[in-house]
Amino acid sequence: MKVNSRSVVAAALLSAGITHGAPTSFCASVGDVCFGIAVPSSSASSGSGNIYFQISAPTSYQWVALGTGSGMFGSNMFVLYQDGAGNVTISPRAGTFHTPPSEDTSSTGAKLTLLAGSGVINGKMIANVQCSNCEAWSSGQTLSLTSSGSGWISAWRQGSSLATKDKNAALVQHDDTDQFTVNLNEATVSSDSNPFVSAQTGNGTSADPDTTPSTGSGVVILAKPSNTVLVAHGVIMALVMAILYPLGSLLMPLLGKWWLHGAWQVVAFCLMWAGFGLGVQAAMDRNELFDQAHTRLGTVVVCLMVIQPALGFLHHRNYVATQSRGIISYAHIWWGRALMVLGIVNGGLGLQLSNERNSLIIAYSVVAGVIFLAYFVVKGWSTLRKRKGPVGGPGKETGRPL
Ligand code: HEM
Ligand code: HEM
Numbered sequence: 001m002k003v004n005s006r007s008v009v010a011a012a013l014l015s016a017g018i019t020h021g022a023p024t025s026f027c028a029s030v031g032d033v034c035f036g037i038a039v040p041s042s043s044a045s046s047g048s049g050n051i052y053f054q055i056s057a058p059t060s061y062q063w064v065a066l067g068t069g070s071g072m073f074g075s076n077m078f079v080l081y082q083d084g085a086g087n088v089t090i091s092p093r094a095g096t097f098h099t100p101p102s103e104d105t106s107s108t109g110a111k112l113t114l115l116a117g118s119g120v121i122n123g124k125m126i127a128n129v130q131c132s133n134c135e136a137w138s139s140g141q142t143l144s145l146t147s148s149g150s151g152w153i154s155a156w157r158q159g160s161s162l163a164t165k166d167k168n169a170a171l172v173q174h175d176d177t178d179q180f181t182v183n184l185n186e187a188t189v190s191s192d193s194n195p196f197v198s199a200q201t202g203n204g205t206s207a208d209p210d211t212t213p214s215t216g217s218g219v220v221i222l223a224k225p226s227n228t229v230l231v232a233h234g235v236i237m238a239l240v241m242a243i244l245y246p247l248g249s250l251l252m253p254l255l256g257k258w259w260l261h262g263a264w265q266v267v268a269f270c271l272m273w274a275g276f277g278l279g280v281q282a283a284m285d286r287n288e289l290f291d292q293a294h295t296r297l298g299t300v301v302v303c304l305m306v307i308q309p310a311l312g313f314l315h316h317r318n319y320v321a322t323q324s325r326g327i328i329s330y331a332h333i334w335w336g337r338a339l340m341v342l343g344i345v346n347g348g349l350g351l352q353l354s355n356e357r358n359s360l361i362i363a364y365s366v367v368a369g370v371i372f373l374a375y376f377v378v379k380g381w382s383t384l385r386k387r388k389g390p391v392g393g394p395g396k397e398t399g400r401p402l
């Protein structure tokens, strides 16, 4: 059988473009960072095999990336940058938590092949890519090739060309990111071959790389998680753990009014639960509920705090009855101190997790440090005062020995 190759291409284009769908394309919210995805019907029906994707962006970007999933962690990432020789580098990377991902060199890392039509063309970086094993990768996550709502993420950074063929080139954090869901059934193409050359008939110049693809059907840009919720969570939790609880604890040695201490701490305790609710919301928005140290330790601290008001009340009852500290008193005192310290540390982890400015992390540490210094000074002073005998006179104290 001898067939004219041109007619094969034409037939393929015809069937790919008209009868059996085309790559689905979409752009990130910045507008000029765009993607195309195509799943050959043979791969779709067998659940594995080649898929094709395209990444394009102006050369004003240092790097742009497409990734699978709904967050950085565990994502199969494809990062594009200039190779310094008129073409582009496409680098498969394993997503990590909010740290720059490095090349996935494991045996299950994405096997990516740069195809015709790739290059730096008219001020645009274009990568037409074939991936032969993108249905599963090193993190254990998978991509269903027939998913009607597959999750994808993208990220980009403006800047000068990295000009390297090194697939493990160091990346500096993105300017911004987006999240999409893509109906891969709308991205099916009939033939298992580069579906993106059709737009660049023959010599590559007749296609207009400046026209941004319109968003294909079945692609949704997901709303960004609310930052207000996150900031409210951070502010309330930091306030409770680093300021309100320690100050409330200081009220005991300072003023000796158990009811003032109790009321203050119970207010802080209620605020803490509000902050917890906001934290859970922030975590669900980001698909990272109980995924990392911050949310886990935070949940433990908040839950262990539940018995603290009861311990305080029991101590008070016991003190009124016996006029001395018992086991329950020390339990209340040290349980409270330990959880406050863990809470403060966890606030630091939260700031780190959300990639906060260093200045904010330093400010947080300074405030926490000053409050703790004040705690030690007041404790030292009240211990001295205790040795010299009561200065407040009888009746000043209720429920606490000087
Ligand atoms: C989540 C809420 C609470 C926290 C985090 C907390 C924390 C603390 C801490 C750290 C101390 C030791 C202060 C020191 O270093 O001298 C303390 C002492 C004390 N707390 Fe609480 N507390 C809470 C709730 C309560 C409640 C509800 C009561 C009473 C109804 C109470 C009664 C007392 C009393 C009487 C002392 C003095 C113990 C002594 O010095 O012998 N606390 N609390
Ligand atoms: C002792 C308890 C906790 C403290 C002191 C605390 C404090 C903080 C702080 C200061 C931030 C940074 C906020 C910002 O950058 O504006 C943060 C972020 C965050 N916290 Fe907490 N938190 C606590 C518990 C929790 C819990 C229990 C959860 C969820 C179950 C949670 C979920 C989060 C999430 C999802 C972030 C944002 C992470 C990101 O940007 O990816 N936190 N937290």
Ligand SMILES: *[C@@H]1O[C@H](CO)[C@@H](O)[C@H](O)[C@H]1NC(C)=O
Pocket (backbone or CB within 6 Å): 086, 087, 088, 114, 115, 116, 117, 118, 119, 120
């Ligand atoms: C870039 O490299 C790919 C893969 O080797 C090739 O097909 C393409 O023609 C190259 N582009 C340019 C502009 O050289």
Ligand SMILES: *[C@@H]1O[C@H](CO)[C@@H](O)[C@H](O)[C@H]1NC(C)=O
Pocket (backbone or CB within 6 Å): 202, 203, 204, 205, 206
């Ligand atoms: C490439 O396409 C352009 C625009 O259609 C045309 O002017 C040019 O002659 C073509 N070059 C070759 C080598 O075919």
